[in-house]
Amino acid sequence: MNKSNGLIARFQQSFSGGFNLDVDLTLPDRGITAIYGASGSGKTTLLRCIAGLQRAQSGFLSLNGLVWQDAQRFVPTHQRALGYVFQEASLFSHLDVQGNLDFARRRSRNRDQDYLKNVVAMMGIEPLLKRSTAALSGGERQRVAIARALLSQPKLLLLDEPLAALDTSRREEILPYLERLHEEFEAPVLYVSHSLDEITRLADQLVVVENGRVEANEALSIALTRTELSISQHDDAGVILEARVVERDDQWHLIRAAFTGDSLWVRDNGDSLDTALRIRVLARDVSLALEEPGASSIVNRLKAEVEAIDETADSAMALVTLKLAGENRLLARLTRRSVHSLELCVGRPVWAQVKSVAVLR
Numbered sequence: 344m345n346k347s348n349g350l351i352a353r354f355q356q357s358f359s360g361g362f363n364l365d366v367d368l369t370l371p372d373r374g375i376t377a378i379y380g381a382s383g384s385g386k387t388t389l390l391r392c393i394a395g396l397q398r399a400q401s402g403f404l405s406l407n408g409l410v411w412q413d414a415q416r417f418v419p420t421h422q423r424a425l426g427y428v429f430q431e432a433s434l435f436s437h438l439d440v441q442g443n444l445d446f447a448r449r450r451s452r453n454r455d456q457d458y459l460k461n462v463v464a465m466m467g468i469e470p471l472l473k474r475s476t477a478a479l480s481g482g483e484r485q486r487v488a489i490a491r492a493l494l495s496q497p498k499l500l501l502l503d504e505p506l507a508a509l510d511t512s513r514r515e516e517i518l519p520y521l522e523r524l525h526e527e528f529e530a531p532v533l534y535v536s537h538s539l540d541e542i543t544r545l546a547d548q549l550v551v552v553e554n555g556r557v558e559a560n561e562a563l564s565i566a567l568t569r570t571e572l573s574i575s576q577h578d579d580a581g582v583i584l585e586a587r588v589v590e591r592d593d594q595w596h597l598i599r600a601a602f603t604g605d606s607l608w609v610r611d612n613g614d615s616l617d618t619a620l621r622i623r624v625l626a627r628d629v630s631l632a633l634e635e636p637g638a639s640s641i642v643n644r645l646k647a648e649v650e651a652i653d654e655t656a657d658s659a660m661a662l663v664t665l666k667l668a669g670e671n672r673l674l675a676r677l678t679r680r681s682v683h684s685l686e687l688c689v690g691r692p693v694w695a696q697v698k699s700v701a702v703l704r
């Protein structure tokens with residue numbers, strides 16, 4: 344990434360209640376960056392500073408070289424080419440869905456019909472256009488809100504826990520649209536979320552905010568293997584592997600997903616050969632053996648080497664980092680007793696048995 348490309352955000356702000364925001368971030372110029380952190384860590388405050396809804400005492404913000412804030416300048420929110428979607432979509436209740444979209448288009452003076460059609464198709468809201476906003480489900484409201492934000496042709500999209508107010512089934516309903524957004528929207532998206540599941544499905548980059556500071560800012564696939572980060576303590580801690588379909592087994596409805604150095608058999612969802620897949624392996628689904636396992640119901644076993652053994656907040660459990668052939672890593676959550684009885688130590692060759700694999704996209 345060129346230095347002037349992407350988003351550069353530096354803010355320092357002290358609040359009366361004692362909270363201090365002190366961040367210095369450089370983020371990619373496309374793709375989804377997840378902002379993750381505990382409640383009260385400063386995620387929304389960071390987004391508000393980026394949007395210009397909050398003016399930090401000391402701040403610098405530029406997007407692809409265009410400066411929105413520095414010591415001399417503070418471009419007001421309405422002059423920043425950004426879209427902002429909150430947890431609860433605030434649509435105009437006196438207008439139907441089409442009316443809400445038209446309002447956004449008028450404001451942005453965007454007359455491009457093809458762009459409108461693309462956005463409506465991307466968010467799957469064609470059947471909703473004539474509906475009153477009061478008659479929309481929570482998931483539909485959020486899709487309309489995202490479409491409305493996209494119609495202003497933003498150069499930056501800010502999504503602040505857009506799924507947090509939805510129940511699990513509505514969340515599942517909207518995630519494919521966000522995945523499409525990931526594929527088709529060319530500007531950067533900042534996505535605040537508490538959900539490791541959403542983040543592993545959607546994000547390319549992960550920023551972890553803790554107590555107003557940036558604890559980590561790196562590619563998601565790397566951040567997920569860093570056991571010093573608080574996310575590794577999560578019950579759903581694990582890694583993602585960027586893979587490609589290389590073989591199909593029609594008899595057993597499986598496909599082989601290959602990544603640098605190795606491969607895993609996963610459920611066949613109909614993806615054609617060479618399709619890129621993101622697969623997730625949770626630490627709790629990995630067990631270890633010293634010898635190559637014989638007959639077993641577990642089909643996926645990978646040669647690995649122990650790279651690190653870390654304690655966890657649960658004193659009975661340990662988190663083992665495994666280096667696979669190639670540069671990929673796996674995490675395994677084991678009892679400390681197993682670590683002891685297998686005499687695991689750094690550098691020890693092992694076999695990792697993977698009980699379950701999720702295909703994310």
Ligand SMILES: Nc1ncnc2c1ncn2[C@@H]1O[C@H](COP(=O)(O)OP(=O)(O)OP(=O)(O)O)[C@@H](O)[C@H]1O
Nearest residue numbers: 358359360362380381382383384385386387388389
């Ligand atoms: N205007 C303000 N004045 C005083 N304190 C504030 C102000 N805005 C935010 N804070 C404080 O800043 C801290 C961070 O709040 P923020 O809403 O950014 O956290 P968050 O990480 O988004 O939390 P959540 O996940 O619960 O939404 C909190 O302690 C909050 O009380």
